[in-house]
Amino acid sequence: MFDINLAPMLAQYYVGDQYRDTGWFGVLFTLMIALFVLFNIARAGKGKDLYIRRIPGLNAIDEAVGRATEMGRPVLMVPGLSDSVNAIVVQALNIFSYVSRIAARFSNPILLCCYNAAIYTVAQEMIRDVYQQEGLGDRFDPDSVRFISDRQFAFAAGVSGLILREQTAATFFLGDFYAESLIFAETANSIGAIQVASSTQPTQTPFFIAACDYVLIGDEFYAASAYLTRAPVLVGSLVGQDWAKLLMMSTIAVGSILGSFLMGPFSQKMISEEKVAGEYKPTKGFDEQPGPRPVKMEDTIIHQLLTPAPKGDVKVKREPDPDAPAPTDAAAPAGGGE
């Protein structure tokens, strides 16, 4: 147990509870990525032409909707099983807006199945907007965007039933998918639908690869709206993400090389001092006797950046609040309006 009085040790230990393990380095790294994104958005806004590589799964969208139109069957879209309207859902709905726009132009029916009522509301507004922007507001069927169920397998059963009954010609599964991913993909495969899928859960990506025609892997899902719309803000953001990936790759490469030199089999560097609880102390060599020892991962600068404070329970001395209510044995009354 570390008994810490924060006042004198502020600079050394007070990093916030969430940073005791990881340190500020992670936040600075995240801020740097955010800066990359914002900088490139500004750069793209000035008309700088930025390149995006070809993504087959996104090229297939037009083909899939065209095929559905030829067959006179609906296009089915599922924005995953997110519990709320988060970034993943918004991204999926952005792609679905593009799909719906093409479908609206060809008067092709669509079906958008929602797992969550909040997503249903947002999706309905977005798709209605798309039809109105195309001047086809009267063709929008409010029942084409449906709330199915907020239970995982009830939703799976409902969507599978729709796929089979409506004989959908193209299906788009984009978003957060879990165990039900294969139920959707195999059901759609059984009726010969063209499938474009992507899951932000890496464990489900292999299932989609096995059962679907086109799969967007990892961040291709987030690249989709930039790829489809070529809007400067989105393209700039994508380039910013690539910069972040380059930064990470170079960090890994430089770290591997330096680590190999420092701790590799040909350079067993010995140290005679180690950092213990923020202070440098003499090391213990063989037989626990004072003396130099080979360098370990914990001695590296990067490790110390990421783990600046000692782990374990910490107690902080604070003054009691005279206005605080006294603790009671009974639970706080329900519905207190807090």
Place this chain on the structure above:
Amino acid sequence: MNLDLLAQAATPPSFWNAPHGSTELWTKIIIAFVVGIAFIFALMAAPHKMRRPVVAFFTFISGLYYVLYYVWPVPVAKEPGTLPLNAAENVGFWLTDALPVVAKFSNVLSGFLLGLGIFSLLRVHGRRLFKMQKDWFFSLVLILSILLMVVVGYWDWYTRLDPKTSSKLQDPANWTSINVARDFVFDGMLQQMDAAMFSLIAFYILSAAYRAFRVRSIEATILLATALIVILSLMGAVEYLWGSGVASMFGFHDTVLADGTKQTAAEAMTAANSFGGNFTLTSIRGWIQSTVQTPSIRAIDWGIGIGALAMGLRLWLSLERTSGGNS
């Protein structure tokens, strides 16, 4: 251990709460309701150009709270009824204490939206039922199931409101017919049907694996070979035979140790830290998982994480203005 940990502190008085059942609480609820409705109408009546900055402002403020909540240093070992040590901790205390209030805003909104979801379901299936369209019978079953679950669920909840009755109802012997009905429709039917749907995945995995592992290209062949190694390494008999074969090639055989325990040839090879130990199925599987699979998953995770960060940033700063593009 301090047994007082079991005691819960009453909610500290603040602008956001009031005593349970008090006039102040009801006044606050009514004012919040009226202000909320007025705000929605004002936003609807406002010109389009004005709406965007208002929405952007509230999006930024809401996002800012969560950004600060995650980034600002959380007070270390915060205990109820204590004062912050400094200005940084003061903000940290405020952010931590405000979380339940902010979370309840989200809960209230979700409650309203769930109503809209149920309305969507009833509209689609009610129309099909009243117009006797194709498969109307399934719509009837759905609507009856919703009604049954709502009635039984709420009735059961009502019988458990009293703490004494609730504790008595922990024992199924004391159940009334409504408790039995809830157990039947929820645990007896709904949960079992969920499990039945889940079990279908086993068959789907088989059919998907059959298609994925067909030797059609170099990639599919690599996939097949890798899957085969992983599958075989999980089969005890195959793993044993393979291990024994590799061990005999490196000069190891089944032995009996000094303490009488038997050691297989593969175990002896591993214990001797022989180079051949790298060629047992378990070792190859371990290498595939740690050297190929895990880094790939981490790379995908990293890409997804950056993508989500960029997307979140665009949403927070209201830079995301397109909706499906125009091309």
